[in-house]
Amino acid sequence: MNSETPHTAARADTAGNDQVPTATAGALPAQAVSVKGLTKTYKAAGKAPAKRALIDVDLDIPRGSLFGLLGPNGAGKSTLINILAGLVNKTSGTAEIWGFDIDTAMRQARAAIGVVPQELNIDPFFTPHELLELQAGLYGVPPAERRSDEILAAMGLADKATAYARTLSGGMRRRLMVAKAMVHQPPVLVLDEPTAGVDIELRQQLWANVRELNRAGTTVLLTTHYLEEAEELCDRIAIINHGKVIACDRTERLLARLDSKALTLIFDRDLTAIPEALAPFNPEQTDARRLLFHYHASDSPVPQILDAVCGAGLSVIDMSTEEADLEDIFLQLTRGAHDEAPEAPGKEPRGAEGSHNGGGNGAAG
Numbered sequence: 001m002n003s004e005t006p007h008t009a010a011r012a013d014t015a016g017n018d019q020v021p022t023a024t025a026g027a028l029p030a031q032a033v034s035v036k037g038l039t040k041t042y043k044a045a046g047k048a049p050a051k052r053a054l055i056d057v058d059l060d061i062p063r064g065s066l067f068g069l070l071g072p073n074g075a076g077k078s079t080l081i082n083i084l085a086g087l088v089n090k091t092s093g094t095a096e097i098w099g100f101d102i103d104t105a106m107r108q109a110r111a112a113i114g115v116v117p118q119e120l121n122i123d124p125f126f127t128p129h130e131l132l133e134l135q136a137g138l139y140g141v142p143p144a145e146r147r148s149d150e151i152l153a154a155m156g157l158a159d160k161a162t163a164y165a166r167t168l169s170g171g172m173r174r175r176l177m178v179a180k181a182m183v184h185q186p187p188v189l190v191l192d193e194p195t196a197g198v199d200i201e202l203r204q205q206l207w208a209n210v211r212e213l214n215r216a217g218t219t220v221l222l223t224t225h226y227l228e229e230a231e232e233l234c235d236r237i238a239i240i241n242h243g244k245v246i247a248c249d250r251t252e253r254l255l256a257r258l259d260s261k262a263l264t265l266i267f268d269r270d271l272t273a274i275p276e277a278l279a280p281f282n283p284e285q286t287d288a289r290r291l292l293f294h295y296h297a298s299d300s301p302v303p304q305i306l307d308a309v310c311g312a313g314l315s316v317i318d319m320s321t322e323e324a325d326l327e328d329i330f331l332q333l334t335r336g337a338h339d340e341a342p343e344a345p346g347k348e349p350r351g352a353e354g355s356h357n358g359g360g361n362g363a364a365g
């Protein structure tokens, strides 16, 4: 563990230390995290073949952002985070945290980041206050600079400060983990699946806490399965699938891609061809009586389509609409991304329902 306080480390400048290659005096880094060509292959073990969990990942997380890393099970989210946290060794590539290279300025890089792992591990026999003090000790934060009470209050745990951790609910434990990650006041906070298994009310609370930390200046990187969570909370989203970043954009720009909707019309009789009046809407005939229309929700042509249907003297007996969801965007993106060969033999180059192999987080590599 680190013996240097982040106050010195995270803000360390060149101060005669040529171990610190990138951070320059007084200047805050534009990117809180910057990853280039990051690749991780877990070695084969026993019958399990080698696994390429990250493939040539480039990712920049701007300082001050609330960044969501979104992807299905096994996509590589925890691997990426665990590399940043120093828990997993990368195979190749580079990563900088707050301008500090994780190889050449490891201590400063570690001090600049607080990580809440996917798996909760809290010693049940300590109180939240004791746990935070312990953690502060591990990070070498001098007693005078510790802010355990303040941090607990910020996470809505003030009234639990002296309760045994084992008496906390799941959501409270999650928040305690966030508090723990913040004791050394890192400028970058990383949350791996912060709301997995957290009920809606607590999820909202946790979101509020995270937003507040972000507003106060902490750059936040979180992973999630839930588009809705990323959408609500994050100003930027990267989508990762099969170890590759397949999209990375400002949230509103990414969501604009989700603007597509589909309308299915079912007619009372077989269609031998697409009626001329409907041709301008480019429908796809999915069976004898069904037409599928793709359109942008923002400029819905549904009234015109229905008018054209009437004009063509057709009768619709049923209809349905579908909105694009995360799975669609995955499918859409992965279709393009998999023109090259899939990375593992026998694996289907599919989208969202990719490798549901349970993750297997936390182990060093």
Ligand SMILES: Nc1ncnc2c1ncn2[C@@H]1O[C@H](COP(=O)(O)OP(=O)(O)OP(=O)(O)O)[C@@H](O)[C@H]1O
Pocket (backbone or CB within 6 Å): 042, 043, 051, 052, 053, 071, 072, 073, 074, 075, 076, 077, 078, 079, 080, 118, 225, 355, 357, 358, 359, 360, 361, 362, 363, 364, 365
């Ligand atoms: N220690 C390990 N040894 C071998 N393979 C591993 C190890 N950790 C993860 N993997 C594999 O690497 C791939 C990426 O796993 P990772 O845990 O990074 O995914 P994730 O995106 O965090 O998934 P989840 O959403 O399930 O948490 C998976 O195929 C996983 O099985």
Ligand SMILES: [Mg+2]
Pocket (backbone or CB within 6 Å): 077, 078, 079, 118, 192, 359, 361
């Ligand atoms: Mg994970």
